[in-house]
Amino acid sequence: MTFEQLVxxxxxxEREHLTQAATALRLTPSAVSASIKALENFYAVKLFDRVGRGIQLTREGRVLLKEAKETLARVKVTEAVLAELGNLRTGTLDVHASQTIANYWLPARLLGFSKDYPGIRVNLTIGNTATVAAAVIDGEAELGFIEGDLDEPRLAASTIASDKLVVVVSADEPVQHDHEIGKLKWIMRERGSGTRSVLEGALSELGLDPQTLDVRMVLPSNEALLSAVRQGGCVTALSETIVSPFVENGQLRVLDFNFSPRRFTLLRHKERHRTAPAREFEAYCHVHR
Known part of the structure; x- marks a missing residue:
């Protein structure tokens, strides 16, 4: 059974008349008759009786009419949904982002996008660079946002903003060796996080081996790093955006390390289809840097 046969x-x-149906559908009466006969023959059922010079629905035909009208109505609803999806009036977008971007860069963009497209629901999942990349590769997320670079041939990456990593210490902590990283005690993010990978890359550019750092503690979130470093005794590296309020209120002090700016990177799969919301939000992020 085809959609055309149902129509x-x-x-x-509805008309109980072949010629009238053919006129309404802009078909020939013979084409309408052939379509009805094909249905009857394939399913071995009689749909119309010839009564005098007209036709009337059989019992089986009345049953099919009810089901067919409901099916066609459902198709119309589906067409409307597809039209709304294409026109961004409704839809869902799954985004994964690393902590710094998710907490400090994305919220303003998500809010602006939501105002422009109130019918689009955005689901945000926070992770680290490794989990974000895996989500985009596996199709769990259409778009991913990470800090720094990623060498993954299945993913397309584009820069959407930049940020600077700084080394901070409690403002009350006396540090005599600002430039002697080997003599500092560190609190670090976990391996796989963008913050840690960017820091290790920056240290390598300065000719320093990250493996030689005196790492006293590894913590899984930026908030945990902030809380720990404010207690004194250790230094940590975080986004300048994150630490600025604590530097301004006198809780933290920035040490004199000049790291190059790091990229905020948008990831998408090179081969997977992107929905209209994903395409639009990607463009929105590039415009609203």
Whole structure:
């Protein structure tokens, strides 16, 4: 059974007249008759009786008419949904982002996008660079946002903003060796995080081996790093955006390390289809840097 056969059957059943149905559908009467006969023959059922010079629905035909009209109505609803998806009036977008971007860069963009497209629901999942990349590769997320670079041939990456990593210490902590990283005690993010990978890359550019750092503690979130470093005794590296309020209120002090700016990177799969919301939000992020 095809969609066209259902349309022809309903038009004929509602009028109980082949010629009138053919005129309404802009088909020939013979084409309408052939379509009805094909249905009857394939399913071994009689849909119309010839009564005098006209036709009337059989019992089986009345049953099919009810089901067919409901099916065609559902198709119309589906067409409307597809039109709304294409026109960004409704839809869902799954985004994964690393902590710094998710907490400090994305919220303003998500809010602006939501105002422009109130029918689009955005689901945000926070992770680290490794988990974000895996989500985009596996299709769990259409877009991913990470800090720094990623060498993954399955993913397309584009820069959407930049940020600077700084080394901070409690403002009350006396540090005599600002430039002697090997003599500092460190609190670090976990391996796989963008913050840690960017820091290790920056240290390598300065000719320093990250493996030689005196790492006293590894913590899984930026908030945990902030809380720990404010207690004194250790230094940590975080986004300048994150630490600025604590530097301004006198809780933290920035040490004199000049790291190059790091990139905020948008990831998408090179081969997977992107929905209209994903395409639009990607463009929105590039415009609203």
């Amino acid at each position: 022809i059957f309903v038009a004929t059943a």
